[in-house]
Amino acid sequence: MGEMKKFFGLLFVLLMLLATTGHQNVHAATDDSLARIQKKGTLVMGNSPNYPPYEFQVNQNGKSEIVGMDISIGKQISKDLGVKLVVKKMSFDSMLVALETGKVDMILSGFSPTAARKKHVDFTDSYYVSKQYIIINKTDKGLYKNKNSFSGKKVGAVVGTIPYDLVKEQMPGAKLVGMENAADLVLALKAHKIDGLVKDSASALAYASSDPGLTTINGKFEVSGDEAGNAIALPKGSTSLTLAINQSIKNIQQKDLINKQYLPEAGKLMNTNTANTSMWHYWSYFAKGVGYTVGISLVAVIIGVLLGAGLALIRIGHTKVWHALATAYVEFIRGTPLMVQVMFIYFGIGMFYDISAVVAGTLAVGLNSAAYVSEVFRSGIESVPVGQKEAARSLGLSTKQTMQSVIFPQAIVTIWPALGNEFISLIKETSIVSIIGVADLIYQLRIVQADTYKGVLPIVVAMVLYFILTFGLSRVLQHFEHKFNHAN
Known part of the structure; x- marks a missing residue:
């Protein structure tokens, strides 16, 4: 218990350091904020492209492109700053955290400057006011x-x-x-x-x-002050960058580009989307989503099995310190939501190392799976009668030989069905990575819904695709299960 308390104490200290560092990073932006963007050569824009006519995706010749009024504004601002615009897709409720942790340089996605948000970020002048x-x-x-x-x-x-x-x-x-x-x-x-x-x-x-x-x-509705309009959110203290973007907004408004050019262009592109709203027209979206879902699942399975097996062996071992640490890891992971773990790895670790959304999501799912896989391995190994181990040792087999030749071959029969269920669940659980902008099947489903204004049909397509994936995997797992049973 003493080792577990130390582990949780260290974990608490780490979380506090992360929070403190993030707070410091937010306020680290000073008047050199514009110079840093220009030196970097890119302006990373946080955006949730499911909000036409502000931001949405179009499907032209099988290729997906983010367009809309906000995208046009972002392009004009980056042009005025002399840098390249990079649009980073993510869920709407993740963007504020992304800005505070340095994942994006600005939020331009139908964002309103509320009093609560102003406590955490700076805002430019409003660029568009609507009822x-x-x-x-x-x-x-x-x-x-x-x-x-x-x-x-x-x-x-x-x-x-x-x-x-x-x-x-x-x-x-x-x-x-x-x-x-x-x-x-x-x-x-x-x-x-x-x-x-x-x-x-x-x-x-x-x-x-x-x-x-x-x-x-x-x-x-009665909407007072700046909250009636949309503005661009920037890191706290980005004075020089705010002033530069405000100048771009002023030029856009003086030329009335939003009403004369940006909104009409968005309207035409929306009509392009609704001209053909068949699901077959969006097959590339779903195919991309399936690719990400399968890829993340496969890598996460490898992480989960390798780490899970290691944790199981540690927990059935006799080294108290390692046993306590492994137990603490399993209990902590199983006691916290996967969504929180995904966000912690992407935004928390991202403050120290620039980790991509795909890598963060895959790692989070794999580490989460390992905690459950370890219990599958541990229970399977412990289900083998103690007499089997004693008999093997009496014949002169070492601990390693006993595990490889006697215990594990018998345990795999018990482990395999539970492990198969974990693999199938993993395919469905990968849907959580869509919150940080990974273009998995659920993320693509949302995009198709927003583009076509069809709510049910994209859901049906996604359900069928998930069923095909899980049903196919279950048949493969059953095939190997029968082989194990016949072999024993």
């Missing part, structure tokens, strides 16, 4: 006039956005339904799971114009 509309089913058009018409009704909004706060503050009689993805909320609205969906006017009109079953009303 807040409520999307409703066209059949309900006569029932609702504004936000006051939804007393006792369910109203949806994307978690972490201005509309989400507005529903809480200015629609007290409504029941708030929060989700992380706008496409899911639109699907819920069309299925009559919610009665209205609050979004900014540009996005709301985009959804309504692309779906004949939807329409919009002006919510007549």
